[in-house]
Amino acid sequence: MNDLQFSPQIQPEHLADLAEQGIQQIICHRPDGEEIGQPSFADIAEAAADCGIDCHHLPVRGGEFPEDMIAATKKLLENGKNTFMYCRSGTRSCIIWAAIAAENGDNIDDIINQAAELGYGIGQLRDYLAARQKTA
Secondary structure (H helix, E strand, C coil): CCCEEEECCCCHHHHHHHHHCCCCEEEECCCCCCCCCCCCHHHHHHHHHHCCCEEEECCCCCCCCCHHHHHHHHHHHCCCCCEEEECCCCHHHHHHHHHHHHHCCCCHHHHHHHHHHCCCCCHHHHHHHHHHHHHC
16 A cells, blocks of 8 residues: 555645655545635646646545545555545545545554544544445
8 A cells, every 4th residue: 555644735835845755646635615715726736746746636525425536535545656635624534544444444443543643533433434344
């Protein structure tokens, strides 16, 4: 599996640092126009291209986790590139990662603990993750 990071909203000026850290692709789970003053995906994608980073827009509204967006994220993560995912707070990206990890058969407690170590409390999603694991 590739190296994976996720975080809250990034700015175009962060892309050079991400490139220096070895990030090869970015997945944005944030819809444009979600909040006044947020950079557009086009601005992030332009800065990413200038740094040689692939950029993908898979917008997910808060509290919604459409199967097509989870599947598209999973497919991108399978390409072996070091990946950085973001949304407004990082939580949507974390939950999408957790859903994919559950589908891949990872231990649910380990998934929840890894998320908590990164500052994302997703313990309330235990049943959701367990159901994804059983249907994978």
